Amino acid sequence: MSGLTARPCTAPAAPYAQAMTAKRRIGPDTSETYALILDAAEQVIRDEGYAAASSRRIAAQAGLKPSLVHYYFPTTDDVFLAVFKRGAAQSDAMIEQALTSDDPIRALWRFFADTSRNALALEFVALANHRKAIGAEIVKHSDAMRARQAALIEQLLGQRFGDGATPAGFSLVLAGIGRALAMEGELGITAGHDEARAFVEAWLDRLVPAAIDTKS
Amino acid sequence: MSGLTARPCTAPAAPYAQAMTAKRRIGPDTSETYALILDAAEQVIRDEGYAAASSRRIAAQAGLKPSLVHYYFPTTDDVFLAVFKRGAAQSDAMIEQALTSDDPIRALWRFFADTSRNALALEFVALANHRKAIGAEIVKHSDAMRARQAALIEQLLGQRFGDGATPAGFSLVLAGIGRALAMEGELGITAGHDEARAFVEAWLDRLVPAAIDTKS
Amino acid sequence: MSGLTARPCTAPAAPYAQAMTAKRRIGPDTSETYALILDAAEQVIRDEGYAAASSRRIAAQAGLKPSLVHYYFPTTDDVFLAVFKRGAAQSDAMIEQALTSDDPIRALWRFFADTSRNALALEFVALANHRKAIGAEIVKHSDAMRARQAALIEQLLGQRFGDGATPAGFSLVLAGIGRALAMEGELGITAGHDEARAFVEAWLDRLVPAAIDTKS
């Protein structure tokens, strides 16, 4: 795979963080170096894929020595998990901001169709295939996010759904279409994109007519 | 699968083989090992992710020596590309079958929401981020598939779309929702799934009412 | 060494040609393919060094399949030896032509200082370090050549050497200076070259004055 070597899963399903907490610093850290490593790791994952995100590569990106990465994150999986958690927290904040904005539904849609966080999320989904800790974290985060959205959508749209849709279903549908647009867009696929966008917007207009006025 | 009489791809990548590409024997004897490798590679990618699909790992899965994998596929990328192309051809066939069935729209929807081909497709999308050859192939295939679907949808549903939807947009929307269901389902996320499914089916019922009778 | 892998010397000091003569064709062959392989091998050795001249690489250069190279030359060393022998024969011819020309001494000097055959010769000398068969062949050829030259120089210049020089010594001196010029010239070293050339020519003029007139 030329450069994409699968790391030997020395501790595949191991208690990846708790057991060695005592040994080395793990978990949120306020130091600059810690953030620097996460930034570098995110960059590498985004640009070259999770398989390229070795501790050496991350250290190089950060301008640090590999040993230091291991000092902060005993295991490379720890880096992945920390990057995911930070990214998930950022997504949460963005969604929270969307949901508390003037026009929550459309803000949510814009978030879903936004390309910026998509490549990273996709890498983590692919990664989840063989890093169970990542998979569990994704599920946890995804469930919480959908529940939060569903609650707010219910409160906002209440009885409006006439097509058999429910808040959670609505959230999933928007997310699915948005993600497809973002993912395909990044690959360079554009056929049907404008039409799909227009279709969703027309649909939202029917569901949330009042917001048309308040929308920027 | 073995019906596509795949030829070993040593020829295209090996520098010394250009002169005799045409003479390459493509009988079943040759294809067996070739198909075996592709099967093994697909299995590994599906189960453990593309990053785990090393020539060693693939060979082990196929019960072959690693050297033999390199004999058929000089480069690991060649394996990926061949697996993708074979998978794409299979998808094409499935879609074609769906589109020529009694109830093409719902068959298409069932294909999109089907979990079986999804993990593999996702791996390739992730892989495409840093393997341009894969990316190009995905785009090519995806564009062709969407065009084919749009043409048939147009012919079937014609003026029925009342929401500003168009055939290509419709295809994308169905694909996006289906993929979200499949991907999340595989991860273990289920919130909102039944509702989303019901919603799509209700929508399809409004668009393709006649088919309700013919559907199983 | 990235691409320069030392071939495992499976049969290092083995009777590299005699023993398997019966098995496969070896030794001078008049077929086109045989010459094609030698041409390709020479090209590769010249351009990329002897270490890059693998049977695969040679086959690629010749547009043939690797198996065919092995069919003509059971061992890669056989290729080297054949290339060397052919090159040596060509050098012999060139020297013979020089020695029978109007101005043999200067023609010999021009041959020595000629760059064209130098890179190849150098590769063979380097190769001789660990392929004893090559080394033996070089010594044999070199001794014969020097003897032939010495005989002719003696006949031409006879008693002219006043500096304690003898024909064989004279031949070696010319060869050494010429080779240095050629070798350094190819590397891009030029300091002192014009001066050395002028020096040799002045020397030859003193030794072979008559030829000044006959020289073109």
Next chain:
Amino acid sequence: MSGLTARPCTAPAAPYAQAMTAKRRIGPDTSETYALILDAAEQVIRDEGYAAASSRRIAAQAGLKPSLVHYYFPTTDDVFLAVFKRGAAQSDAMIEQALTSDDPIRALWRFFADTSRNALALEFVALANHRKAIGAEIVKHSDAMRARQAALIEQLLGQRFGDGATPAGFSLVLAGIGRALAMEGELGITAGHDEARAFVEAWLDRLVPAAIDTKS
């Protein structure tokens, strides 16, 4: 040899090390392994040719693990370059010593005709054909050496040259003859050697008569 306080060259080639090159410890502890690798590499190149100098082979010669060789020299080319540079520095020292001796011209001639450093130098010239970094280093070193010699020869012999020879040309001529003697001698070619040696010495006697007395 260990007196040149060589630093491990991990720094220059390893991407992650730029920041701390200055901090690299260069104490004897570090240098030992480094020098050990260089010694082993030089030995292998000398005995079996540059093509045999794989990281495995070098490690075996040094009694180290192959990984350790890569730790010090990320790339096999780095080993070659380091060996060349060290050898060049040693040559420089030897030449400097020759040039500052009682009888510099004859000492230089003895250096040129010395067999000990010749095999190695030849390997590097052959290597230079397809390793441009090596080639550049050879040219650089060779030019500097010739200039230094020419300057000193001029100062010593000044107007003595009567045959159209100049200091730089003289240096090249001596080097060429000396190298031919050394190289052929190593191969086992001896025809004309004594005569050539006698010829050069007679020539030097005419050029540097005074030294006859001081010479051992």
Next chain:
DNA sequence: AATGAATGAGATTTCATTCAT
């Protein structure tokens, strides 16, 4: 006369990780 298949060895390089300091 020629060639596809196969294979074991080995070369280069990268990795994660440990450890002593």
Next chain:
DNA sequence: CATGAATGAAATCTCATTCAT
């Protein structure tokens, strides 16, 4: 806090060679 040294494992790829056809 941080890091240089070291190492075993693995990944990718190339080789020479054999063999059956």
